[in-house]
Amino acid sequence: MIEAVGLTKRYGSTVAVNDLSFTVKPGRVTGFLGPNGAGKSTTMRMMLGLDRPSAGKVLIDGHPYRELKHPLRTVGALVEATWVHPNRSARAHLRWLARSNNIPKQRVDEVLEVVGLEQVANRRAGGFSLGMSQRLGIASALLGDPQILLFDEPVNGLDPEGIHWIRRFMQRLAAEGRTVFVSSHLLSEMSLTAEELVVVGRGELITQCSTEEFVESASTASVKVRSPQAAQLRELITARGLSVHDTDTREPDALVVDGASSDRVGEIAAEGGIVLHELASQRGSLEEAFMQLTNDSVEYRTDSGDPSENTTTLTTAGK
C-alpha cells in the first residue's frame, strides 16, 4: 500500500504538488491522472525518495522509501527511460542490476520470460525499439519481485500493440495482488487500464474514486432528437426546465437536449403525441470533458501583499 499524506513540493515560487493526500491499495491498477504539469512525475519521484517533499510524506507499506531495508524488493519503478549501456545485452544489463542488488542470477531469466524478451536477451539493448526498451525497463522493475510497482507514463510513444501489452501486463500484476500505480495524462487510456483513479490538476487532488464514477461525472450526457415537429417538441422540453439547443450542423428538424436521458426525452415526446425520426444518446469527448474538469477545478493564485512570501498557492474552486 502507498499513502501520501499532505505531500507538498515547491520549486522556488512554483508549487508543483500541494497538500496531496491519497491511498493506493493492492490488487488493482490505480491510475494517477492529470494533465501535463499537474505534478505526477514530481509525486512519483518523492515516492521513490528521488526528491524530498517540502512538506508531508509518502509511506510505502508504512515506511518512507529511504528507510526501506530492501527497496528493490519492495518497490519496482519505471519512471524514466531506463539507462542501459548500449553495447550491453538485455541479459547482461539485468545480471549487472541483479548482482548490485544481491538478487539471485536465476531471477534474470525469470523476468526476461515474464516480459517476453527471452528471444532477444543476448542482443545489444542499444538496438532495441522503444517497446522493447520499455519491456526491459519493466523487467528491471520486476527483478526484486516487488509487491508495489510504479509506472510513469509507460505507454508514451508506444505503438498500439505495445500499449495493449503494457495495459494487460499491469492488470496481470494487479491480479497477482500487487499494488500498481500508473500515471497518464489521458483519461481514455486510464479508463481502459485502471479500476481506481487519483486525479490531480496543477498539483492538487481533484478526486480519488473508481474510474467508472469518474468517467460518468467527466462526460457530459446529451440526447439528439429529430422530429418533423421539432419546434413543438422544443417548447415541450423547455417547459420542463431542460436545456435545448440546435445541433452543430443546424439541421432544421433536429435538437440536442442537455443533461437528459433518451428515455426522458422519448417520454416527453410521447406525452405530446410528437413523431420522432431519431432519438440518440450522445457522450461528449471524454478527453475534452476531463481537460475542462482539471482546468476549471484549480487555478493559480499568487499571494499578493507580502512580498517576502515567495510562494504560489493553489486554490481549488468548485469542489
Ligand SMILES: Nc1ncnc2c1ncn2[C@@H]1O[C@H](COP(=O)(O)OP(=O)(O)OP(=O)(O)O)[C@@H](O)[C@H]1O
Ligand atoms: N526540478 C524542477 N524545478 C522547477 N520546477 C519543476 C521541477 N520539476 C517539476 N517542476 C514544475 O512542477 C510542475 C509539475 O511538474 P511534473 O513534471 O511533476 O508534472 P507532470 O504531471 O508529471 O507533467 P508531465 O506529464 O508533463 O511530466 C510543473 O509546473 C513543472 O514545471
